[in-house]
Amino acid sequence: MGQKLRIVLVAALWVTVAVGVLKVGRAAAGSGEAGLAEAPARVQQEGVQEGEANLSVEQRVDKIFAAYDNTRSPGCSLGVIQDGEFVLKRGYGMGNLEFGAPLSPESVFRIGSTSKQFTAASIVLLAEEGKLSLDDDVRQYIHELPEFDPPVTIRQLVHHTSGYRDYLTLMDLAGKRDADYYTDEDLLEMLSRQRQLNFMPSSRYTYSNTGYWLLSQLVKRTSGLSLREFAAEKIFEPLGMENTHFHDDHTEIVPNRAYGYAPTEDGGYVISMTTLPMIGDGGVFTTVEDLFHWDQNFYGPAIGGPEFLEQMLTRGVLNDGEVLDYAFGLGHGTYRGLKTVSHGGSFVGFRAEMVRFPDERFTVICLCNRGDANPTRLSYAVADVYLEERLEPVVDTGGDDEAAAGEEDTEGKPFVPKPEELAELVGDYYSEELDVTYALRVEGQGLALESGLASELSGSSGIIFAPVEADVVKYRFLTLRFQRDSAGRVSGFELDAGRVTNLSFTRLP
Structure with a gap:
């Protein structure tokens, strides 16, 4: 029924996400x-500075790339x-x-x-x-x-x-890395299993x-x-x-x-x-x-x-x-x-x-x-x-950092569920769309994803999901929204991860 995904693997996804933040019209973050x-x-720091007035255009450009211009590093x-x-x-x-x-x-x-x-x-x-x-x-x-x-x-x-959900994010969530190998056929098969946009x-x-x-x-x-x-x-x-x-x-x-x-x-x-x-x-x-x-x-x-x-x-x-x-x-x-x-x-x-x-x-x-x-x-x-003669002047808005630093923290107290409420979320959850099983357990006041590949990734302590409201836990860009049946029992969750939303997981017996 698919492999258990170690949360440490998912951590690589968030490194990629940080690289690929985009904004066009209504923007979205992704990987x-x-x-x-x-x-x-x-x-501003790359423009004409003191001491550059006598430099040629080419010399000023060379200065921009000076940190890369050596035989010890790529560039x-x-x-x-x-x-x-x-x-x-x-x-x-x-x-x-x-x-x-x-x-x-x-x-x-x-x-x-x-x-x-x-x-x-x-x-x-x-x-x-x-x-x-x-x-x-x-x-x-x-x-x-x-x-x-x-x-x-x-x-x-x-x-x-x-x-359409982003395939690189889907593959990350299914335990695949950029360094792993999979084919066009594998990818099309993954996309054929998606039940939502x-x-x-x-x-x-x-x-x-x-x-x-x-x-x-x-x-x-x-x-x-x-x-x-x-x-x-x-x-x-x-x-x-x-x-x-x-x-x-x-x-x-x-x-x-x-x-x-x-x-x-x-x-x-x-x-x-x-x-x-x-x-x-x-x-x-x-x-x-x-x-x-x-x-x-x-x-x-x-x-x-x-x-x-x-x-x-x-x-x-x-x-x-x-x-x-x-x-x-x-x-x-x-x-x-x-x-x-x-x-x-x-x-x-x-x-x-x-x-x-x-x-x-x-x-x-x-x-x-x-x-x-x-x-x-x-x-x-x-x-x-x-293009310095054609560009509009730089407008330095100055003081933004200081103003932000002085803003009052209006965030409320962290949501802390009762131990028995957190325990209700523990279990194994399977996603048909990813063909992968996630195993959740209590770790302190949060939820950790257990390892299915511990021998390959020994020494890692994993990632803890923090409760943010009833039946919702979050770690950086990853959010799990738990669902309950008519009797109030946890039946599964939906996962959001940047360029992928509403991935469905069903709780296993």
């Missing part, structure tokens, strides 16, 4: 292939495009620490969710070819999915308004990697080509992106590949990669040099034509008429008064950002191979240098 990070309100590759040509392209840090290979504009990076624009572009091209319609029911092509009323459309997958389609926006993975399956089922093959034939090869592909085989040798790394507590690094073959929500391997060609297609399209570009920039709309910032794998925004079009990416040891200022014909591409990098912030710091 995994993250993207579309908000532009920082200001990058970032940078490309700055102005009026159709590179005005700067550099590598800072190492692409492979074992072999001492430095990063360069030709280094090949995994770019996480920055890949989504290429998936969306493939769907737009298929719609132009008449192979599908954006308003088709997804189940018309992927019949294995459960039926919902109203049905989910392809357009809703594109704009993250489908309501997070919300009614187009009633909300919640970023979902499931939607873009399903788009990759739609490409295959409507064109007869895998997304990798289709994007190569229709996008990458026509644009001359010779070192770009959707990476669907983790055993494949990729020349000039940058390895992904995660920092350790002692100041070192460990390799942080994945064996997962899923593409669509992420999976593109590319270079700063190649992304130049994609950027230029938005000014003089070599593929798709004007209608293609217009569709790529078309924003999603909710049922209530609210217009989202999210378009087709691209997010609209503003930074210090200037319009932007961008998308970030974050997966395992890679971080990416590509932000275009269309009215200025200016783009920053920042690809990093270290999990602690913030390429969004770095990219806007670079924009501060090049």
Whole structure:
């Protein structure tokens, strides 16, 4: 009846969640292939500072990346495009620490969710070819999915308004890690077991990697080509992106590949990669040099034509008429008064950002191979240098921290259930949707999830869920809402976890 999940494994989910907080229209927090990070309100410390007046533009940019510019750590590759040509392209840090290979504009990076624009572009091209319609029911092509009323459309997958639960979060909750291996078939089988959506389609926006993975399956089922093959034939090869592909085989040798790394507590690094073959929500391997060609297609399209570009920039709309910032794998925004079009990416040891200022014909591409990098912030710091004469002045709101520190704590006393009330929640609970069993026991004044894999994770004390009200316990982003039958006995609970809500668990005898 499935495996018992050790709560320590779930803890990894919350690390991922912290990396991938998004906000577009009505935002949601989540995990995994993250993207579309908000532009920082200001990058004050990265602008012109005392002593920089005599530095060249290039020297000021080098200063932004100074902490990465050494032979002892991974780092970032940078490309700055102005009026159709590179005005700067550099590598800072190492692409492979074992072999001492430095990063360069030709280094090949995994770019996480920055890949989504290429998936969306493939769907737009298929719609132009008449192979599908954006308003088709997804189940018309992927019949294995459960039926919902109203049905989910392809357009809703594109704009993250489908309501589908995020598959990376589902797999985390089922005990799978980014380092584990599972297949497209395993994933589709998991999705076929889902009995609910997070919300009614187009009633909300919640970023979902499931939607873009399903788009990759739609490409295959409507064109007869895998997304990798289709994007190569229709996008990458026509644009001359010779070192770009959707990476669907983790055993494949990729020349000039940058390895992904995660920092350790002692100041070192460990390799942080994945064996997962899923593409669509992420999976593109590319270079700063190649992304130049994609950027230029938005000014003089070599593929798709004007209608293609217009569709790529078309924003999603909710049922209530609210217009989202999210378009087709691209997010609209503003930074210090200037319009932007961008998308970030974050997966395992890679971080990416590509932000275009269309009215200025200016783009920053920042690809990093270290999990602690913030390429969004770095990219806007670079924009501060090049566009300083066009950007609106930074408004320092000052004093916010002091004001917040002086606010009175209005939170009430913690909810403390009676021991017998907490004891009623103890038991084994099974989720058909995850095919996993959670075992709960009392730990102090809270509930702990017992281990089904203790021998593999010895030494961990687990995570304690704190009661927040009657029959509700919470740990960070994880909430369990217990249900009772007509006789008042606990019969199960529903679980909420960021990009996954209302997962049903039934109490076992």
